[in-house]
Amino acid sequence: MSDIRTKDVDDLLRVLASLDDEDTVFALLEDLFTxxxxxxxxxxxxxxxxxxxxxxxxxxxxxxxxxxxxxxxxxxxxxxxxxxxxxxxxxxxxx
CATH class of the missing domain: 1.10.1270.10 (TrpR-like)
Structure with a gap:
């Protein structure tokens, strides 16, 4: 695995994998990204x-x-x- 796979990245992956509502995922994307x-x-x-x-x-x-x-x-x-x-x-x- 690459150096980018850290605990913080794993936390983000866990959050993304747990969200099953597209509107909630979109809200997170809006908050995380430009x-x-x-x-x-x-x-x-x-x-x-x-x-x-x-x-x-x-x-x-x-x-x-x-x-x-x-x-x-x-x-x-x-x-x-x-x-x-x-x-x-x-x-x-x-x-």
Missing amino acids: IREIRETSQRLAVARLLAAGKSYAAIEELTGASATTIARVSKCLSYGSGGYRAALDVLEAD
């Missing part, structure tokens, strides 16, 4: 979804406004990351 950070994080998830659907970088850039660098970073995480994006996409596909 509007820009929420938008950028949401954009990365949208990029992951489009990459998984086989869309081209150009199409994703046009649809989301994400930079080629962001798209490449998300693509790398989808292929070689810890599986977080895949787990998130599985949740979205289950809906």
Whole structure:
């Protein structure tokens, strides 16, 4: 595990995992992150979804406004990351 996995991070994970109401999660996100950070994080998830659907970088850039660098970073995480994006996409596909 990386150096970022501390007790404080584990506490945050425990809180996030225990919240089951989207409005409460959103309220926490609003308190924890800036509007820009929420938008950028949401954009990365949208990029992951489009990459998984086989869309081209150009199409994703046009649809989301994400930079080629962001798209490449998300693509790398989808292929070689810890599986977080895949787990998130599985949740979205289950809906």
